[in-house]
Amino acid sequence: MRVVVCQGQFGVFKEEGLDLSMPAIQTCIGVFGHNIDKSYIVCAHFDTDLMLEENLDKFERSMxxxxxxxxxLSAVIFGGDGEMSRLRCSKPSVGIGYKIINYIRKKGGKAGYSDKNYSGLVPQTFNLHYRNRFFIRTGEHSEDFKGGKPAALEKCRKRISLRPDQYRPKDAIMTDYNEL
Known part of the structure; x- marks a missing residue:
């Protein structure tokens, strides 16, 4: 099954036969994980800490x-701007990643931040892929968007019409890919 999870979306998917792409667009925090018996893959693209706990609760309800x-859950958090990015933006999004880690750990799960897959002074794009194994590749690749649900891509287009710092609470609500 081909799945393309974009900014402001999350999903829970059976691992078997999954072809997953999580292309980055704006500054995003990616979450990728699996349940204990590794039969399900979970992923999410967070782009704001506005409504974060509500979105994480929604993500857990999907699980x-x-x-x-x-x-x-055992998860890795990746992407976002590191501390060195303060020279080009005021609030590093890596902080959102740490809030997500704390939420998962508070609920008893395992989570850690990727120590190499985040932006610093120089912006980078991290695109997660899963096809029998998980890997991240950098840069922009148009093929990462191909084959997903048209409704998910349209939802993403609407979401990126605003920068995350322009969101109001209703703009920050994330979408379950499986409900599109």
């Missing part, structure tokens, strides 16, 4: 629909 909770 619960598939029979597991945050307690059974």
């Amino acid at each position: 619960m629909k598939n029979g597991f909770t945050m307690r059974e």
